[in-house]
Amino acid sequence: MNALPGHSRRDVLRISSAAIAAAALSGCAGADDTGGSSSSGSSGTLSVGLFEVPVGFAPLYSNSQNVRWVTEPATDTLLTHDASGKLVPHLAAALPVAGPGGVSYTIRLRKGVRFHNGDDLTAEHVAASFNFIPGSRGKSQFLSLLAPWFNKAVVVDPLTVRLELRMPYGILPDQLARIPISHKDFIAEKAKLVATGPFQVDKVVTGQSMRLKRFDGYWGPKPTLSAIVMTSVPDPSTRLVNLREGKIHIATGVQPVDIAGIQRDRSLKLHEIQGTGGIRAMLNMTRKPFNNPDFRRALAFAMDREGVREAVFHGEAEIAQGPLGPNVIGYDAGYRPYPAKADLNQARELLKASGVSKDTTFKIMVSTSGAARDIAQVFAENWGRLGIKVTLDVADPANWNRRWLIRDYDMSLTVQEYGLVGGSMPLSQFTVYRAASRQNPGYRNGAFDRDFGRLFATSDEAERAQLAGKLNRILAEEAIELPPVYPKLLVAQRAEVSGLDERALLLGRLNLRGVSISSR
Helix, strand or coil: CHHHHHHHCHHHHHHHHHHHHHHHHHHCCCCCCCCHHHHHHHHHHEEEEECCCCCCCCCCCCCCCCHHHHHHHHCCEEEEEEECCCCCEEEEEECCEECCCEEEEEECCCCCCCCCCCCCCHHHHHHHHCCCCCCCCCCCHHHHCCCEEEEEEEEEEEEEEEEEECCCCCHHHHHHHCCCCCCCCCEEEEEECCCCCCCCEEEEEEECEEEEEECCCCEEEEEEEEEEEEEECCCCCHHHHHHCCCCCCCCCCCCHHHHHHHHHCEEEEEEEEECCCCEEEEEECCCCCCCHHHHHHHHHHHHHHHHHHHHHHHEEEECCCCCCCCCCCCCCCCCCCCCCCCCHHHHHHHHHHCCCCCCCCEEEECCCCCHHHHHHHHHHHHHHHCCCEEEEEEECCHHHHHHHCCCCCCEEEEEECCHHHHCCCCCCHHCCCCCCCCCCCCCCHHHHHHHHHHHCCCHHHHHHHHHHHHHHHHHHHHHEECCCCCCEEEEEEEEEEECCCHHHCCCCCCCCCCEEECCC
């Protein structure tokens, strides 16, 4: 692509993104859709601007934010959280009953629940959703995390299912609030969704938009909205312009640089959520010099965490000390193994003790999108002060995932929303460091593995917190993972929108069921 006169390549890409977004918005707007805040308010149709509307949106295949956010209005889970955060039955008629030794859970289902195609919800559908787990390796990011514990789901009777485990898994009830239940005949369909939620898929423009209409046969409280339109608007600046102009009601993925302007605009409201997400900064310990603990700790002390917070997130982040962030079980706000600003004297002493040459070089693998590149640039500058030459290795998302799985990187860096899978439990943060994990970067620690097993087996909340904190300290003090900050989740909405669930946002979820639009 050649740049237009007076425009950089980045400008051209932003202009192109804006044009594509405008086309997508006009393509999905109609008499009952969007096209302005007043028309969509009178029709009861909510318009949401997302980074991406995925081509494949079967919820059991992927735990990505884009898939979950477009499918959550259409799906239900066995359990859910009430306004206080307490687990309560949803599709289940009661809380699950644990069997002897905690290696099974029996769940009684609610009567009178129907799928969008009119079929009744039965234990057969629930069992099929869970039995997708053993065959999901390489297919389902969401369910494959449960595979080490899960054995099989058994139909006891038409309204009762028993989940059988390989070993005790005390957090299973919490997980039942995250796993969507699908119709057994459509589980493997990546572009067809038949579930039991208050909305059902109505129209899809591949890769551009998805329209969900209210499901009048819904078993639970009926939503106020008649429809929700999810629209792909890749450029965050374009999303914000569309929000101000009333073309969309909610804009996700707000950039920190835009916060002040949104706060001054009385027609808008900003949600700043310190959720469970984080920055995954992994070192490949199968490669030298990352197998050297003194070298890793030299990098940790030379990191300017405050610099990342200000330069990349404009202050909208918390300084990180290990993989566990605020709102995650085991987080300790007073734990400070590393300084907020770089301690170059300590870093130089550790580098000298490591025996690694100051002239060493390595690459940070980042994706083509997101804040990871900006963070990596700050890291490169930080570590350059030690004499270490660091360059960026930019990979498209598909290549990034492939290379990460086969450990084809020196250091990998990405921003992740962990809450979609683990809630407040550090499932994603810790699972990759088990010796048996396919994603393990070369870390081996028998004590870590034992405590990891205890963490997810126990039903005692105090023990969970103690074990999670201990594992976080191990990964931080051995400099196994080096997140600089815990970023905030930023979502903006128009002032006429109410009912957006901030508790759900804490866990990286976008719950639109209680949203309404007032007329002006």
